[in-house]
Amino acid sequence: MKQKGWKDLPPGSVVLEGGSAVNFKTGSWRAYRPIWNKENCIQCLLCWIYCPDMAIKVKDGKRGEFDYDYCKGCGICALECPGKKGKNAIEMIEEGK
């Protein structure tokens, strides 16, 4: 994307639209990546409730994949996940591995 020059910026660095945080892909901050193991997921949606961002997609009441554009890899979902019979449904792995 071509960056704007100083003459084209809105005065006072005011953001002129609502919901523009969606344009800022914070997923690049991530050091650890959560992996969802579907076979251990009981669809309790605790991960969705605890996610401090909106990085767990839910459709028709069912958990879907992580939204890696915004997941910063905080690991709260992995900590809260009760899993199935002691087997965790979310695992954190180091990025780049």
Added chain:
Amino acid sequence: MAKIVAVTGNEAVANALRQASPDVCAIYPITPQTDMMQKYASFIANGKVSTEPILVESEHSSMSACIGASAAGGRVITATSSQGLALMWEMLHIASGDRLPIIMPVVNRALSAPLNIHGDHSDAMGARDTGWIQIWSENAQDAYDNTIQAFRIGEHMDIRLPVMVCLDGFIISHSIERMEYLEDAEVKNFVGEFKNFLPLLDLDKPKSYGPLILTDYYHEYKRAQHEVMTKVKNVVLDVAKDFEKMSGRKYGLFESYRLDDADIALVILNSAAGTSKDVIDSFRNKGIKAGLLKPRLFRPFPYEEVAEALKNTKAVCVMDRADSFGGYGPMFMEISSALYQLKEKPALINKIYGLGGRDYMPSHAELVLNELNEIASSGKIRIVKEYIGVRE
């Protein structure tokens, strides 16, 4: 029709603020500004103005309240002095960076330590790099007139910047002077209705103020802020022209007093300029061509115009009522920068006077003018920076 009154500088400025009908006023007391906001609060209590007062717990909060109210979309004022201005420091940058036209009289007072409540310019000079427009005032009339003009300057659609109107603590804020008030209707008409610009309370067009902007755009935003400052001079002159039509009182970027053919000149701000003008007159009566330049617009500083006004002098003394310890006085640095661009420049010296409200006497001006006269004839400078009116 003008109304002739005898009032203090604080009361005069409180009236100018009232006549502009601000929407919001953040109020926190600090000497010597306190009674300006006290008078303003009494205007509100007596139904003379419909401003919403916000009583805050510190100046950091008062400037924060002003920023919120101004971004929401309203005409916003506060006033402060000294430590209060110092406590506002980080918020001052946010007000200017967000381009919010907050109007703030600053009743100039010394900074601690040691604790001192009296007038000098250390407070506002310390805030010169905060991105605010600064207009300085010699007396109650100047302060009143400058406050009214400040609304038009700061709120101008090409500018949208906060403005400090500076006046000397106690010497002006608490002394009663003869001056002229304009009619409420005249000021209302001159200042005009407040026009919104990117208001947060426009719910149909949601906005955010104060985003995080890193290495990719911060430099560009600061460049844009610099550009706005370059437009201020012309707006100040246009507003002054309109103000003259209404009031008959003339204002510029600075005042030149008997400067046109002067060999020696003082550059001096605010109330001490009045004392100096009398001494200039007595030197003129002795046949010595002395003159004076009193800056009015200090930020942005009119370098070219000041250089043009001083270029034919032989020796100039810049009088600073503030010090930059380990440097020259803040006004000296500006005048020195302005004159450097000239091929032939006058000799330039710097005197620090009147700190913490120390009286500036006609004898001080005489001393300096005599020294300038010697420099003009001998070409020799004894010392560049020196304190005057100080006990050895």
